[in-house]
Amino acid sequence: MLCPSSINLYKTMKLQLNVLFGISLLFLAVGSYAQQKASGIVYHDQNQNGKKDRTEAGIAGVPVSNGVDVVLTDNYGKYELNVGDDDIIFVIKPSGYKAPVDKHNLPQSYYIHKPGGSPTNLEYAGVAPTGPLPKSIDFPLLKNTEADRFRILVFGDPQAYTAQEMTYFNRAIVDEVIGVKDVAFGISLGDLVGDDLSLHPSYKESIARIGLPWYNLKGNHDMNYDVSADSLSDETFEANFGPANYAFNYGKVHFIVLDNVRYPNPRTGRGYLGGFRKEQLDFIENDLKHVPEDRLVVLAFHIPLDHRNGDTFRAEDRQRLFDLLKDYPNTLSLSAHMHTQTQHFYRREEGWHRDKPHHEYNAGTTSGDWYSGELDSRGVPKATMRDGTPNGYAFIEFNQAQYRIRYQASGRDTSYQINLFHPKVVGQGKRSRAAIFANFFMGHHGNTVEYAIDGGEWKKMIPVRTTDPAYHAILYPWDNLDTLIPGRRPTDATVSMHLWRIALPIDLPVGEHQIRVRATDDYGFSHEASSSYRIEPAKNYPPLTPTSGRTN
Template identity: 75%
Template sequence: MRRNLSIILSSSMLLLSAWCQAQEIAKGRVYHDLNNNGKWDKKELGIANVAVSNGSAVVLTDANGAYQLPVGDDNIIFVIKPSGYTLPFDSDNLAKSYYIHKPKGSPTDLQYAGVAPTGPLPKTIDFGLTEAKEADQFRMLVFGDPQAYTEQELTFFNRAIVDEVVGIKNVAFGLSLGDLVGDDLSLHPGYKASIARIGLPWYNLKGNHDMNFDVDADSLSDETFEANFGPANYAFNYGKVHFIVLDNVRYPNPRTGRGYLGGFRKEQLDFVENDLKHVAKDRLVVLAFHIPLDHRNGDTFRAEDRQRLFDLLKEYPNTLSLSAHMHTQTQHFYGKTDGWPQEKPHHEYNAGTTSGDWYSGQLDERGVPMATMRDGTPNGYAFIDFDAHKYRIRYQASGKDSTYQINIFNPKVVGQGKRTRAAIFANFFMGHHGSTVEFSIDGGAWSKMMPTRSNDPAYLALLYPWDNLDTLLPGRRPTDAVLSAHLWRVGLPVDLAIGEHEIRVRAEDDYGKMHEAVSTYVIQPTKNYPALK
């Protein structure tokens, strides 16, 4: 018996030794890059307690700024930027915060090239940081789904979105929430060049249209993304906010082998768990990914993956999730019945998209499609203002004044006192059915409008010409309407004096700010039907 146990132990030690030999150890340091030359010089001191990761494990640097991490034959080593420091950025304003270790490179039979062979592991992988003042109050810019399928659509993106924010001030950095392009990954460089024009440090995440589709394992679906943007899963700090960026598109679908499914691989959630071990509980934790967590009975997002993520956040009272993908705009609030472990619901902002309804619709005065989304939200982008663990989100419609937060739809002419089903509809883009929306006629008393889960008639009016005109319209027909999650309705008053009347709608957002919109309609004398003969 003892002899058998000795054999088993010897075999186990041999297997462990073989495993350790297969795993190399990446070594390096995080240091003060005083002269900004991107190289560690002997006079430059290391920075202690900075997190560094291999995509799963997370370690802190020692007193000299040194770290060690195990790596296999497909790892990206990256530094998690601490608050009060800045990373070096390349000519496209993308962070140079990582080293790709793929000795043999990506598979060579991909339609779009991945990472070239990186060769043996370097003796040292160092990350230089420079000190920077970071206030607790700062602003970020958020893009959902730029998603250009062609060079022409990339031009639309530049005209409708990028041109509006080039040189913008008082914004710390930007983030795109996936679907940077539309399947043609050769457009990634054009997207990067467009973003570089803005002049801000920029972060990116992978969407379902940024994938390598010619692979048979989810771990290989981001090969081209990694070559163009670096790790698909990473984190960084700014002020008192900790950001975690994740690829939550699983391809091929692990259930069917076809298409994709929202969810995470085990090592991704291991990364989140290990990362959070070094994040103070009073910090605001902002998660960013492409597909919303709203799993709809698990049909679009794996329930068990969402549950583990929620469980990992149970000790963090201040959280926010950012997603895109849907080409609508929705505020999700997850509570106990959704598996969220806290009393305070978890807020997910499912952002409207820069491409709107996939660059569809008639052309506006800028020569770009109107691209209003199927729920009546105009295409655009968002600003998020942070103040320590608090945040405020504001949506900015492309080509519109910043005060344009509500769209009113109503008939322009009605008959006096004539029975009608005509109504006033208000689409409050950042609202949800917990918001208070009120209307007033001709400066009278304010009354509540009723939330309605229906198609936005203003969007249907945009869609109507495409199916009813007998001439061909330029551009592409918008997609069919979907139920809007931020629409309100009230019957239109017709028992007023003949003439023009003013409609005012006001709504309070979740941050206490009031928004107003104005429309008008005319009441005319009622015309009787001609007598029947």
């Protein structure tokens, strides 16, 4: 066993080696970037053998990128791009085509060029040396019927830290969606695993069971932490999933997938920060040159753009992103990371350039509150998130430039969109602060939420920013029982951004009373929840027996 001083020396030498490796890669890239050209053909693979046969024609006008530059194939499907010694060449899939997929249903439309491979002293292996640049890097595409109206499946943060938690992910999430119909593809919004990157293969096997083409992006728990440069933090991700930044088209929608986790933090050198490198923003700029302005542009990344005065996301990076999108009236961002669910709307005062706000859906997570809480009937943790949202996943339906997002709670009926919390019994006319709380999982305070008692008049509930008392009820046994509960205590509650409140009516006849709550979402769909409570004759404190004297 190494003594502490030896361990520190080892870590220092390892960090220095990574620094030297990063510097050498930088100089190699600078020295060779202008001298090397990657070229090849994007072609229609009619017989689906993965090789370009003499009779198979190239496809004109297909964007191809090296992660910064974007060029279009010529009339014969040919392209040519500058390439360095740490680049990935990829096709930006056009509408009407699909990329071949591997045994895990991951699209294979890229080529990694790392002649020297990734650093060899990483805890989790990166890309093996790829050797000299091939003479021709060809990309097969298959014709595919893509309707303007289609659905996708969205996972936030599967984030299993152990093999057991991967089993929970399979049982609570994957098993529910195996063989799902009328879904074009799926995407996971980062944190595919929880720091142990050796679980990436198990995650891929889990995703393969669903039977859909699946896109992935990198989260802060998918990184190589033992590196000194952000450009090296995705070495294992690249080996397992391909490029961390890419784009593709489906129907009339253009998708841009980005790694927005900066590690190490460029401000402090410690931890991570949300943001983009210059070359990523340059890629977006070059990519959008080939995207018609009437298309819906969907961006997917891990950390939400909400920068909270710049302490969680670099404001200057978000602003340049907004600048690049100023000519696109139809946009949507998808993020995860927070293990809550929130609808963000960025307006002119936040640097957005249009009257119509930019909508960011910060998705609830499949792991919920990190696989915590008591076990449900399936033998998996209930994992309700800190804002009262159940763990689950989302379906997004697109129709040209329009979209609708629907959240699906794991293990629940599709109608479960609102959770109600209130006392079960109250005293008639007894003054109290008893209230009905409605947690509308996909809501925000711009939505209308109403209630009715015993079939009476619908009245508006009041939006509130506080913690969900239903979540506090989940925490209560963990903090008050004198017997140990199996599993892990959920984390403390956080303010819910989709909670409404109204005082519980108490001046009603003794007996059972029905509560109905309805909410209208951003897409015009109405959702309802119902419950009941009982009013009993009020009980007062017993009278005190008068005392004969004063007690000091």
